Amino acid sequence: MLGCRQALIISIKDEHREGRAVDIEALANQYSSKTPEDILRLALESFDNVAISFSGAEDVVLVDMASRIQPDVRVFSLDTGRLHPETYRFLDRVRERYPIRFEALSPDAMAVERLVREKGLFSFYQDGHQECCGIRKVGPLRRRLQSLDAWVTGQRKDQSLATRATIAVVERDAAFSTPEHALVKFNPLANWTAAEVWDYIRSNDVPYNELHERGFVSIGCEPCTRAILPYQQEREGRWWWEDAADKECGLHKANVAVRRR
Amino acid sequence: MHITLVKKIKADGSPCRKCAEVVDRLERSQLLGRIDRVVVADERDPDSEGMQLAGRYNVDWAPFFIVEDDSGGERIYTSFFRFLKEVLGQNPRQEEETTEMMRQNPDLDFL
Numbered sequence A: 001m002l003g004c005r006q007a008l009i010i011s012i013k014d015e016h017r018e019g020r021a022v023d024i025e026a027l028a029n030q031y032s033s034k035t036p037e038d039i040l041r042l043a044l045e046s047f048d049n050v051a052i053s054f055s056g057a058e059d060v061v062l063v064d065m066a067s068r069i070q071p072d073v074r075v076f077s078l079d080t081g082r083l084h085p086e087t088y089r090f091l092d093r094v095r096e097r098y099p100i101r102f103e104a105l106s107p108d109a110m111a112v113e114r115l116v117r118e119k120g121l122f123s124f125y126q127d128g129h130q131e132c133c134g135i136r137k138v139g140p141l142r143r144r145l146q147s148l149d150a151w152v153t154g155q156r157k158d159q160s161l162a163t164r165a166t167i168a169v170v171e172r173d174a175a176f177s178t179p180e181h182a183l184v185k186f187n188p189l190a191n192w193t194a195a196e197v198w199d200y201i202r203s204n205d206v207p208y209n210e211l212h213e214r215g216f217v218s219i220g221c222e223p224c225t226r227a228i229l230p231y232q233q234e235r236e237g238r239w240w241w242e243d244a245a246d247k248e249c250g251l252h253k254a255n256v257a258v259r260r261r
Numbered sequence B: 001m002h003i004t005l006v007k008k009i010k011a012d013g014s015p016c017r018k019c020a021e022v023v024d025r026l027e028r029s030q031l032l033g034r035i036d037r038v039v040v041a042d043e044r045d046p047d048s049e050g051m052q053l054a055g056r057y058n059v060d061w062a063p064f065f066i067v068e069d070d071s072g073g074e075r076i077y078t079s080f081f082r083f084l085k086e087v088l089g090q091n092p093r094q095e096e097e098t099t100e101m102m103r104q105n106p107d108l109d110f111l
């Protein structure tokens, strides 16, 4: 007799193999109050073609949890070329500590060269971070995701009220799915708090980025990340110079749902 | 085919920067002539034609394009680069597309 989880995994695999859409919303409801380990296990066992995105920060807990489920799990990091030396050292420590299949994804060299030639090395302070992040992060990420059916991120609701408050533990990836390629995104830590993440790190002796000891909470690229003070919002440590109002291309009075091509 | 571009005036009366960039890009590529109509969505005036169109087509993003084909079918594009590829047959640079993805998906700030 098959257990509930195994039956679910088989049905997801069948649906996927036969090209039928997996009912992501039902799955999200079913798993909304499960532990991160349960959600991770579902991701790794339901999809053969799945990888974990690791930023070099406290999402290391995902690597620790996943390597207990599937030791040779695939893990990738976006090597923007602008990370802190501490982060590079940490990525390597994680790579050595766990038997994972680790990849560092690099941006398209020609695109970086063109950006630097036209706008210099710090264009994001004037133009906003979208162009540089687009080239150094989204380009290589999109390329990698095209060959995956599912990916796992360390996003948590408590990281940003503005952009994370409603993330589900599993969702259809709206940004990277295409009409030809449906991509599933798992966020096993969605409902965990920072305190729970750090409890896990301490109790399981998980290695962490030394920048955390110097007041860095959210860790990204060196020029775009800063330490924050106690009780500051985590996201205040990233792209702090940008005016939130200027990021908006929304139509504020339209009061409508999104419909995009 | 009939193409309408809807661009935005912000609530403080200033023009939307992204809309200006899109118009500039079309002009530089000598494609502005392919746009049949430009309509303004003025955030200060919910009755402005562009705001009405946004409401009718359930769009909350500017600029956007309404493409009517000869058989009367309509397609809405909020992705400028997808519009460039699919409607105007252009081949934009990957970095133009990824910048737009960052702008349209603020939740990608977790990367």
Ligand code: SF4
Binding pocket: A080, A082, A124, A128, A129, A130, A132, A133, A134, A136, A137, A220, A221, A222, A223, A224
């Ligand atoms: S975080 Fe800053 S340096 Fe890194 S890719 Fe984005 S804009 Fe560029």
